Amino acid sequence: MSGLPDPEQAAVSNRTFGCVRLVRNKTLAERHAAFFQRGPRTRDHPLPPTSRSWR
Template structure:
């Protein structure tokens, strides 16, 4: 039997700002990775698996941040 709990949070303005920054960063990384996967598929006609995407994310983190 599955049990579900509903919870609602009421963050302060500082907490809301931190959450917005975090979700914005996650969205940026997701969109950038998705664009890379789509471009790779259209250029090479190969699918990208999890390990390849993970390696790309690691390389992206080690790259110079000004290049983003």
């Protein structure tokens, strides 16, 4: 027992964190684009329909 994950646990963790990074990066990209198109008040506007296609 070394405290390290076995290969199967490592694969699950890598897959999970990869998905989390993907969603976070896509969300940040949309917020960044919205900021420069509409200004800093991005929460007052609904997300564009394209953002729903990858959810």
